[in-house]
Amino acid sequence: MSSTTNQPPLLEVRGLTTEFATRAGAVAAVRDVSLTVRRSEKVAIVGESGCGKSTLALSILGLIDKPGRIASGQVLLEGRDLVGLSESAMKTIRGKTVSLIFQDPMGALDPIKTVGAQIIDTLRRHQPGLSHKAARARAVELLREVEVPAAERRLDDYPHHYSGGMRQRVMIAIALANAPDLIIADEPTTALDVTTQAQVLALLERVVADHGVAVLLITHNLGVVAEFCDVVQVMYAGRIVERGPTEAILARPTHPYTQALLESIPDPARIGTRLRAIPGMPPDLSAMPSGCAFEPRCFFGHGREICRTRQPAPVEIETTSGPSQVECHFATERAARASEVAAS
């Protein structure tokens, strides 16, 4: 890992489980998730749609509403547990220490308030002493920082005057407004076209570096992860099944799900070979298999007795770029095989 290892963690999630009440009973969308984000660290959570990534992000910020609830676990921000804090306590943290960038730039801004009003509101909420005029000047600065052209004039425009990419820049400006320690970015580039994605990502990368902000990036795009993040957490059916340094995980995935996920991305090096899709669907969260959640779709463990019956425990694996953790019964065996292949 990086040189930040010795610092106390900025965010530490311990054993977090988030449930939603349904007619069929409580369904856990996030199950016993633990993760750590250190200062200035960029951590990715990857997984396919519906695996619980967004629920995890909202749980950290205490934004889970009825019928959902955090059933157990802790969310420690600089050692202080946020679970169960009141709205009035959370409002001093949200937008100040931890900001949120949301996936859908089209719907993330209030359509009937000007962009400027929404930035200024964010500023003044956390800096009560700031005059309207000063806040306005600061808002212009922020829009300039995220490279919105003609910032001063565009401040008084409404969200529908902005393109998707421009709105996502505004979201980044709002996230940066009160100099947060952590930005949680939930699929920040998903709804954008490819060129805009690259621009927004480059911008995010730059401002994060400039301000030394830590980022928890939620995405299903492994290309974004490779470019951006120090650490990757792979999520499947509400659990983190593999975590470790980005290079190690992308180069030599140990969990069969991670491997399958990587093989389902087009890669110029494999031109001519068929893309491998993962068969089947993620499990129904209200009827989870009793063993490994990935077993029914797993090319490696499908049908094996132990995979069907026992939930795998996390296994520590040493990689060249640091330790990683894998929730697979065959983690050690697969890791050894992978390094043999790499060596030969």
Place this chain on the structure above:
Amino acid sequence: MLRLISGRIVTSLISLVGASLIAFVLLRLTPGDPARLFLGQFAGEDAVQALRAELGLNGSILSQYWIYMGRFLSGDWGFSYSTGQSVAGLLLARFPATVELGLFAFFFAFVAAVSCALVSVYRRGPVSDGGVRALSFFAQGVPPFWFGLMMLLVFFEGFGWLPGPEGRLGLRIIPPPTVTGLLTVDSLLAGDWTAFKDAIRHLILPAVTLGLMPFGFLYRLLRANLEGITREPFITVARGRGLTRWAAYVRHALPNAFLPTLTAAGLLFGQLLAGSVLVERVFVWPGAGALVTDGVLKQDFSVVQAFILLSAFIYVLTSLVVDILAAMLDPRVAQSQGGGR
């Protein structure tokens, strides 16, 4: 924005002309002869024919309409043969009472609907939400004249908290000098606190009774809109910026949910003015309702005609105000109507 407003004013004028034309033609097509009614069944045919000619009833409908509108606009609203008074005098004495009652009923319905919708969406509990929903069904279904009587039984007969069916003011209160015709406004203008308080106390029961149905309607509309808007990403984002859930609902969800409700609210206000006849009867409210029902029964054309025109004017004026409000609240409307930024 200016273009939007001027465009709306033009369409409003067109609607007014249309409404007056339809009302005029329909009234003239109803069976019955006003001249015969006025003179009684024993009058001779000659006298009736003479009166018809005098009243202009023998000309074509269009020419009658033309003459009528010309006089109407110059302030001559005709003559009510059932009461023997000028229509303008009759209506101007009574219409403000109806308008004042309508305004207060609408105010009550609106404030109650907004607060109930906010509370039931905010606290998703079965008690508050279910309770208010049941209340809204009751509100929409209950006959207003029955509810008015029950209100009188409880708050006048039972507790004696509020005045009984005695009209707009207590007997011993001296009415303030007429400026607008709305007693609450006139008493404030005159600085007469006693009259103001008395006028308000007299308004409470009829306004609640009249506002009950629109309350139920607005509540259900607003609640459904709010329910949808609170699931929008920008509500989560607003909370992520540091607003509490309540603040995000009030500042961001409510204005957005309010937009589609606005037009309906405007139409409701128009209906309140026309639909207050029964409530006015129960509370002995000296409004235009009784005057018009009598006018209809007695085929007193000029009263009904003037009332329809006045109502149409208020209806059109309300929609105009609603449209302008909507454009001011929603920047997307102003732009799509070619009003620019």
